[in-house]
Amino acid sequence: MGRGRPTRRARPPVASPGAGPTGPGVSRRQALGLLTAAGAALLAPAVFAPALAQARPRVVVIGGGPGGATAARRLAGACEVTLVEPNPIYRSCFFSNLAIGGHVPFEALAHGYDAVAAAGVRMAPLRATDVDPDARRVTLEGGEALDYDRLVLAPGIAYVPDGLPGWSPRDEAAIPSAYLTGGDPRAIRDQALALPEGGTWCLVAPPDPSRCPPAPYERASMVASLLKARNPTAKILIVDPKPRYAKQALFEEGWQVHYTGMIDRLGPDFGADRLEIRPGGMQVVVDGDAEDVDACNVIPPQQAGAICFAAGVTDASGWAPVEATGLRSTLQPFIHVVGDSAATGAIPKAASAAASEGQVAAAAILHELDLGPEPTPRYRSACWSSIAEGDAVAEETEFAPGPDGRLAAVSHRISQTGESADVRRANWADAFAWYADLTADVFG
Structure with missing residues (x-):
């Protein structure tokens, strides 16, 4: 006991666009519970x-x-x-x-x-x-x-060395990743804004497991929101080695509503699990076929x-x-x-x-x-994903140790397709409040 070998194995303000009633998603009050309900x-x-x-x-x-x-x-x-x-x-x-x-x-x-x-x-x-x-x-x-x-x-996280053929952190200036803590996502915004009229912005998504599974698709959504306002004939290409991804139905519904015809995705059925990046020529090679793009954001395979x-x-x-x-x-x-x-x-x-x-x-x-x-260990995860301004989806899950010694979900709530605009606006507002509450609780 004590210091010996264990015997048991067992807020900075962020402006919100407004608040609203909460639907089937997750309210900021519920999300703040994840920071207190685990046994405060x-x-x-x-x-x-x-x-x-x-x-x-x-x-x-x-x-x-x-x-x-x-x-x-x-x-x-x-x-x-x-x-x-x-x-x-x-x-x-x-x-x-x-x-x-x-x-x-x-x-x-x-x-x-x-x-x-x-x-x-x-x-x-x-x-x-x-x-x-x-x-x-x-x-x-x-x-x-x-x-x-x-x-x-x-x-x-760290990136798996040589996990994405042709790309390494040395290529960050030309083809940014901005997926590590402390990275600079400004380069992604700057490259999207500099895209030629009708150009193509490419996102290379990571395989599982990865940090924040819905985040790459939220990133594509936020770039799409930039391009819709400033370069509406531009295209977004998502190259994804996974057959499915987090919140897929919700993202695809939102893309159809807000960015019709702008976003295409290539999955492993099109060879997206066989990739090579050519930073010098700004090309993404999918199953041997080179795709010319005007800007690219890669999110490499990850490890501890x-x-x-x-x-x-x-x-x-x-x-x-x-x-x-x-x-x-x-x-x-x-x-x-x-x-x-x-x-x-x-x-x-x-x-x-x-x-x-x-x-x-x-x-x-x-x-x-x-x-x-x-x-009595209880874990919670709450996640908002923004699809467009005023349109966000939410997910909250509670976890507990399962019989196999690993964490298993014991409750789960997620936004649904077909929700009203009022519900999505409330989720959008709650996302801003969640960020302020979480960072205040963590950093003071």
């Missing part, structure tokens, strides 16, 4: 009597996104917490599609860590270069070492962040398998993995899910260290 009372920085006579346990958190920052804030007070995050400002990938579409300023994607530090978290503004799970030590660039009793890994490989928590899938009850690594017992890098089961890799996982992991760690009661 259990996650308060409690200090139980047995801990008063000893030094506080040391917890190192690597990665300052929704999962890592949430875990760090919930553990501060009961534990000595260090958050390793080299970037002084967090620039969210989530909601960046709305900035590409011109519906929020890019500045609204930036969040500082003042409130995280004020909660008692020590900030280490350096990159973690190595983890020794046997010595329980993290090495930072420059050589500083941090010893830990528990480690939380929340590094987000590099530090997860260094820590020995990844398996052959490239992701980090964890226990559903507390996000503890199944490979390293003193390490928890939250957010996009974790392989948890059915829960998507998304910002709201990561925040929920950060809460659950914090509660589990407090319990392991005899600083809190045994939690």
Whole structure:
């Protein structure tokens, strides 16, 4: 018990275009529940009597996104917490599609860590270069070492090396990806605005599993909204290696309503699972046939962040398998993995899910260290996808550990095709409120 080997395996303002009644989608109040209903009372920085006579346990958190920052804030007070995050400002990938579409300023994607530090978290503004799970030590660039009793890994995603033939991060200037945290989505907007009259903008979608599964199609929608207003004869080509994708019926209905004839998609039945990118000629090669495009956004295949490989928590899938009850690594017992890098089961890799996982992991760690009661883990994911200005669809799912030890959905609600314009406008307004509420809860 205590610090030994575990014995249990078990707001910055964002302008909203208005509010409205909520339909079958998800209201912002319901979404905010995902940040509190996972056991808020259990996650308060409690200090139980047995801990008063000893030094506080040391917890190192690597990665300052929704999962890592949430875990760090919930553990501060009961534990000595260090958050390793080299970037002084967090620039969210989530909601960046709305900035590409011109519906929020890019500045609204930036969040500082003042409130995280004020909660008692020590900030280490350096990159973690190595983890020794046997010595329980993290090495930072420059050589500083941090010893830990528990480690939380929340590094987000990395691209699979050579996962998209012909393209590498060196090609980012010509063919941007902007799908990593801290990436610059401005280039996507700029290239879309510079498209020649009647030109073609191409999106190369990723295979599963990937960060925020509906986001590539929301991105295509937001680029379409730009082109409809400024270059209405332009075309969008989606090249997708997957046979189906998240919210497909909802997106396709919305594209027919708002962007008739503008968006085409090639799936694996047209060879889209056999791709090559030629940045020099601005070509996408589909099953040997070269498609000339005027601008291209690629979203490459993904895997866990590099530090997860260094820590020995990844398996052959490239992701980090964890226990559903507390996000503890199944490979390293003193390490928890939250957010996009974790392989948890059915829960998507998304910002709201990561925040929920950060809460659950914090509660589990407090319990392991005899600083809190045994939690009943519940996870929530809420996701809005914008199709056009004033038209958004919503999805909310609750998850719990299943009999196979992985997370399974226990409740699910999603927008439906054929909904009224009033419902979709309410979803649009709720999306803005959700972003403000989530980022305020995570970053203060």
